[in-house]
Amino acid sequence: MQYVQEKAGIQIILALKGFSMFSVFPLVAKYLKGTTSSSLHEAMLGYEEFGGEVHAYSPAYRDDEFPQYLSICDHISFNSLNQFEKFYPLVCKSGRKIHCGLRINPEYSTVETDLYNPCVPGSRLGTRAATLPPTLPDGISFLHSHNLCESDSFALEQTLENIERLFGHYLPHISLLNLGGGHLMTREGYDVEHLIATLIKFKSRYPNLQITLEPGSAVAWQTGVLVATVLDIVDAQGIMVAILDTSISAHMPDVIEMPYKPVIRGANSTPQEGDIIYRMGGQTCLAGDFVGDYGFQKPLNIGDKVIFEDMMHYTMVKTTTFNGINLPHIGIWGQEGFYRHVKSFGYHDFKNRLS
Numbered sequence: 418m419q420y421v422q423e424k425a426g427i428q429i430i431l432a433l434k435g436f437s438m439f440s441v442f443p444l445v446a447k448y449l450k451g452t453t454s455s456s457l458h459e460a461m462l463g464y465e466e467f468g469g470e471v472h473a474y475s476p477a478y479r480d481d482e483f484p485q486y487l488s489i490c491d492h493i494s495f496n497s498l499n500q501f502e503k504f505y506p507l508v509c510k511s512g513r514k515i516h517c518g519l520r521i522n523p524e525y526s527t528v529e530t531d532l533y534n535p536c537v538p539g540s541r542l543g544t545r546a547a548t549l550p551p552t553l554p555d556g557i558s559f560l561h562s563h564n565l566c567e568s569d570s571f572a573l574e575q576t577l578e579n580i581e582r583l584f585g586h587y588l589p590h591i592s593l594l595n596l597g598g599g600h601l602m603t604r605e606g607y608d609v610e611h612l613i614a615t616l617i618k619f620k621s622r623y624p625n626l627q628i629t630l631e632p633g634s635a636v637a638w639q640t641g642v643l644v645a646t647v648l649d650i651v652d653a654q655g656i657m658v659a660i661l662d663t664s665i666s667a668h669m670p671d672v673i674e675m676p677y678k679p680v681i682r683g684a685n686s687t688p689q690e691g692d693i694i695y696r697m698g699g700q701t702c703l704a705g706d707f708v709g710d711y712g713f714q715k716p717l718n719i720g721d722k723v724i725f726e727d728m729m730h731y732t733m734v735k736t737t738t739f740n741g742i743n744l745p746h747i748g749i750w751g752q753e754g755f756y757r758h759v760k761s762f763g764y765h766d767f768k769n770r771l772s
C-alpha cells in the first residue's frame with residue numbers, strides 16, 4: 418500500500434468497517450493517512466486511536482449525532498443532495514475546515530453477490546448522475562464512489578471510465594475523488610503495476626484531483642485466523658459433525674450472509690477421494706449454525722483445534738456492532754402504557770468489544 422501511494426501519488430485510508438482492531442493501529446498508521454467510518458462510533462475510534470484524516474460517510478446522518486461529527490471529521494461524504502443541503506449549514510457554522518462530498522453511483526460493478534453490490538438496481542447507496550443538476554452546489558468539494566468488493570485493478574479501470582462518462586463534467590471543479598474500497602491490492606496475483614498505471618493515467622487528465630482509496634479487506638487480508646476447539650463429534654444420520662466452541666452464526670456471520678466456505682487449515686474444502694469428512698457445527702441452538710463438509714486426512718478428536726483461515730477482515734467487526742451502528746435501547750412497556758427504560762448502549766460498549 419505504501420508502494421502504491423508513493424508510485425501513483427495517491428493516498429490510502431483504512432475503512433474501519435472492515436478492520437477495527439485498534440491495538441494494531443499504531444502499525445497501520447505508519448503507512449496509511451487516516452480512516453473512514455460508517456458511523457459516529459467508528460469516526461470516534463478513528464479520531465481517538467488512529468489519528469490522521471478522519472473521513473465519514475453514512476447513508477443518512479442522524480440529527481442528534483451530526484454535531485459530534487463536526488468536531489472530529491475533516492471529510493464528510495453525503496449520500497444525497499438532500500442530506501447535504503440539510504447539514505451543510507451546520508458544517509459552515511462549525512468554524513472548522515471540513516470538506517464536504519457527495520457519494521455517487523457509478524452504475525457499474527463486477528460484484529456478483531447482490532448483498533455486496535452497491536450498484537444493484539434500486540440501490541440506495543450513492544446519487545445517480547441522471548438526478549444531479551448541471552453543476553454541483555457550492556460547498557461540495559469532492560465526489561465519493563464505492564462500487565467494488567475484493568476486486569481487481571481492471572474493475573477500477575472500468576469504474577473510472579464510467580465515472581468520467583457520467584460525472585466527467587464535474588471533475589475539473591472538485592479537488593478530491595474518493596474511489597472507495599474493494600481494491601484487493603494485497604491479494605496474491607493482484608496486478609499492482611496496472612493499478613498504479615491506471616491511477617497515473619487518470620490523474621494526468623485531472624491534475625486538480627487528489628485521489629483517495631479506502632480499502633478495508635486489503636489492509637487485513639490473510640493476516641489472522643480464528644482458532645476453535647472440537648467439543649464433541651456427533652453422527653447425524655451418517656454425517657459426522659464436529660461441534661466447535663465457536664459459532665458460524667455468532668462469530669462468522671459473513672459465512673452465512675455471503676455465503677462462503679472458509680478455508681480450514683489442513684483440510685480440503687472440497688473433500689477428496691479417501692478423505693474423512695466432517696461438517697463443522699457451531700455451539701448455538703440455531704439449526705443452520707454449521708458450515709461444511711470438509712475432508713480431513715486423519716480422524717478428528719475431541720479437543721483438536723480447528724483453524725479457520727483469514728478471519729481478520731469483516732469477521733471480527735461483525736461480531737461487534739457492524740459499521741459501528743449503535744445497538745437499540747432496551748426497555749419494558751407495561752400494559753398500563755408506562756415505559757421503563759432499562760439500558761442504552763453507546764460508544765464505550767462498541768469500543769470495549771474491540772481490542
Ligand SMILES: Cc1ncc(COP(=O)(O)O)c(C=O)c1O
Pocket residue numbers: 432434435474563565566567597598599600631632633634635
Ligand atoms: C463506502 C465504503 N468504503 C469502503 C469500504 C471498504 O471496502 P473493502 O473492505 O471491500 O475494501 C466499504 C465496504 O463496504 C464501503 O461501503
